[in-house]
Amino acid sequence: MHCTRISLSLRHSRNATVYMYRIVNLPVKIELVKLHKREHKSEPFLRVNKFGQVPALCVERQKGQVKFVLSESSAILKYLSEKYPSIVSESKMYSDDLREKAKIWSALDWYQTTIRSSAAGVSWHAFVAGNMGGKVSLELAKHYEERLKMSLDVLETLRLGDTFPFLNEREHPSIADLLVIEDIVNLVVLKGSPFREELSSLDQLLAERPRVRKWRDAVMRINKPLWDEIHGVLEMVAENASKKIDSESRRRRFDDVASMSRL
Amino acid sequence: MHCTRISLSLRHSRNATVYMYRIVNLPVKIELVKLHKREHKSEPFLRVNKFGQVPALCVERQKGQVKFVLSESSAILKYLSEKYPSIVSESKMYSDDLREKAKIWSALDWYQTTIRSSAAGVSWHAFVAGNMGGKVSLELAKHYEERLKMSLDVLETLRLGDTFPFLNEREHPSIADLLVIEDIVNLVVLKGSPFREELSSLDQLLAERPRVRKWRDAVMRINKPLWDEIHGVLEMVAENASKKIDSESRRRRFDDVASMSRL
Structure with missing residues (x-):
């Protein structure tokens, strides 16, 4: 060094x-x-x-x-x-042993074309594109949501075991766990999507997948205060976007009632 | 060993x-x-x-x-x-030096969410889905084609240099070159797509990107007889699908003429 x-x-x-x-x-x-x-x-x-x-x-x-x-x-x-x-x-987040290392690489490579690309696709087309000067699209968000659900099913049934909560049936999380989980918890932004009624929320996606939930909780627990500190911002962005939608829809309802009362 | x-x-x-x-x-x-x-x-x-x-x-x-x-x-x-x-x-397809190695990993990781996911998306929705009992979709093929073009532009302008033809400005191809090129040359299957008129062909995609073309040729040349042997099958599948479309469209034209002549 x-x-x-x-x-x-x-x-x-x-x-x-x-x-x-x-x-x-x-x-x-x-x-x-x-x-x-x-x-x-x-x-x-x-x-x-x-x-x-x-x-x-x-x-x-x-x-x-x-x-x-x-x-x-x-x-x-x-x-x-x-x-x-x-x-x-x-x-214990990495290993000196080549086979152990290769298993971590494999989990990371698998994630790129499955969880990462589908979760990024749904977040982008349901929420982020709108914030970046582009257009959101329900059709594309739905397309990526379907792919995401398939990826999460593979995570639930094949990638996570029963004995230990982490990827590759490891007792301790690896750098793969740290990276893969980010794309999943980032789906909290769907709260702020104009299509939030049409798409599954993060909570709904996890509700049907107990191993994924258990794994997420275990990774979060490694260093809980640090996790909260780092992830708090995203939660706040999503919460603000969600409140904005709520207040807009309340205003629309109010306008509807007001115009009805004038009829 | x-x-x-x-x-x-x-x-x-x-x-x-x-x-x-x-x-x-x-x-x-x-x-x-x-x-x-x-x-x-x-x-x-x-x-x-x-x-x-x-x-x-x-x-x-x-x-x-x-x-x-x-x-x-x-x-x-x-x-x-x-x-x-x-x-x-x-x-010389890999390196013992950690920084050199990390550059190869980085090129491979970049490829997964760009070239790989977009090329696989366009191939699947334009051709492969139909062969696997699913449905092709022009709309989704077009969506992934847009993403593919952006990825190819990054490859052309940022990932390939002028001095040496290979990724990371290497004088010799690495395992990254071998993997990334596959997803590009596999686009030959677009020949056999029912949407081949609506989508860019592999030749058209390469025509506007001289560095990508030069790079493809350089990788192919490493061991030309072996390249042809391994890639011949795909070329044949595409060619057969393309001929099938030609003959179907000829038959349709013939049917049209025949029914016209009966009018």
């Missing part, structure tokens, strides 16, 4: 990576990137990471010269787990 | 993994799984790999007892690259 010569800084918005660094206490400096201000597409950020993706891990020399940049949450989690084996193996 | 005690067998249908083993000449026995006969969902296959996914890598004791199973192309490629470092590093 040559941490005296380099400083690691993480420019993030995804929770899993931050959560991991803070649980494991890695020597990483976290810098927040404001997506709603499009900081990830700004000139200074693109100079560091031309892909404009968050999170990005940057290894800098002390004079601010960037020596190495890495994007993709999954690659960053793997890289840091291998860079700091002694710190991470104490947490 | 303890290959005298275990035999590695790969049950595959994906080309990238097979292509890699044969180029690099890994001590792996390849077994073909017939997807159209649903062999991947059959009892004997599920006993080995409960996920019913191909490819699957199985490490067996000599008496046929399975000791270790791994699914997901990307995880299998990483696992074998680390299991046989001396063989693979000679081919």
